[in-house]
Amino acid sequence: MSYTVLVFVKQVPDTQNISGDAMTPEGTVNRAALPAIFNPEDLNALELALQLKDRYGVRVVVATMGMPAAAEVLRQSLYRGADEAILVTDRALAGADTLATSYTLSCCAKKVGKVDLILCGRQAIDGDTAQVGPQIAEKLAMPQICYVEDVLEFGNGRIVAKRAIDGGYEVLEAPLPALLTVIDSNDPRPMNAKKIMKFKRARTASEVAKAHSNSNYTDGQTVDDELKKLEEAGLLIKEYSAADIGADPARIGFPGSPTKVKQVMSVVLTASEAKSVPATAEGVSLLIHELISDHTLG
Numbered sequence: 001m002s003y004t005v006l007v008f009v010k011q012v013p014d015t016q017n018i019s020g021d022a023m024t025p026e027g028t029v030n031r032a033a034l035p036a037i038f039n040p041e042d043l044n045a046l047e048l049a050l051q052l053k054d055r056y057g058v059r060v061v062v063a064t065m066g067m068p069a070a071a072e073v074l075r076q077s078l079y080r081g082a083d084e085a086i087l088v089t090d091r092a093l094a095g096a097d098t099l100a101t102s103y104t105l106s107c108c109a110k111k112v113g114k115v116d117l118i119l120c121g122r123q124a125i126d127g128d129t130a131q132v133g134p135q136i137a138e139k140l141a142m143p144q145i146c147y148v149e150d151v152l153e154f155g156n157g158r159i160v161a162k163r164a165i166d167g168g169y170e171v172l173e174a175p176l177p178a179l180l181t182v183i184d185s186n187d188p189r190p191m192n193a194k195k196i197m198k199f200k201r202a203r204t205a206s207e208v209a210k211a212h213s214n215s216n217y218t219d220g221q222t223v224d225d226e227l228k229k230l231e232e233a234g235l236l237i238k239e240y241s242a243a244d245i246g247a248d249p250a251r252i253g254f255p256g257s258p259t260k261v262k263q264v265m266s267v268v269l270t271a272s273e274a275k276s277v278p279a280t281a282e283g284v285s286l287l288i289h290e291l292i293s294d295h296t297l298g
Helices: 040-056 068-080 098-112 132-139 193-199 205-213 223-232 281-293
Strands: 004-009 011-013 036-038 059-065 084-088 117-121 144-155 158-165 168-175 178-182 238-240
Touching: 004 040, 004 068, 004 098, 004 132, 011 068, 036 040, 036 068, 040 059, 040 068, 040 117, 040 144, 040 178, 059 068, 059 098, 068 084, 068 193, 068 205, 084 098, 098 132, 117 132, 132 144, 132 178, 144 168, 158 178, 205 223
Parallel strands: 004 059, 004 117, 059 084, 084 238, 117 178, 144 178
Antiparallel strands: 011 036, 144 158, 158 168
16 A cells, blocks of 8 residues: 655744844844755654655655745755655745644645645744644644654554653554654755756746746747646646635635734843853863852752
8 A cells, every 4th residue: 555645844044043134123033134944853854754765665745835935945855755846835825823834734735635644843943833733733633743753663554653752752653644743853864966966957837937037038938838848857846826725815824823923022142241161171070160159050
């Protein structure tokens, strides 16, 4: 029996490199000032899916919701071994909070069709809410296992997963289809050189349309011609609008997002004094003794 594993991934700003230049006057993050990266724990989720492909021969479908530029993380997924990629993009999706995002992604899952397992990273580094995965499971009425480290058994209508808990781990079993959120417990494989050569020309319809609008084609080739060519070569990344996935306009983007930001403040950390500690065993020992003596520790 062939199984399909759907992995939801996200392109995020590299929040680990936030500086004053990356902040707007309102105190929010200027995403354009930061490099866009593959959300780290989504990479772990993709790696787990690819391990299941290696072990059980599952079909791996990767999907993301975002701007057309988010197609880059889909190509990176193909470079690593995913079988199919889907971009959900629409101006109507802008401003979505976790509730609207999870609804949109649940509609995408239904559009994919028969899905036996959904994998998500535990959380995205630009929000740190860890809400989207569980909310998708709720909307699809799927059992969920969160904080997953590894899948121990898969098949025959069930999955057995190992998940992290405080002080140890649990082994849980769930019927399929199910949803798992994955933590950073594996080492994502590098992109494969042969797959890079194969999929480097993979494009979405939006990317093809943009390329045609920004250049002069002298051979008379139209956007439709290019899309047909890519599809025949297996290089067309599927692209869906909100209407394509049957999403209710009232439940997506700003209209479907009850979360409202009341106030944003820029927090500046200051210190009345600073002390340099040598990066040696002696320096660390002196620091610990000093912290104990002034009752900061102990």
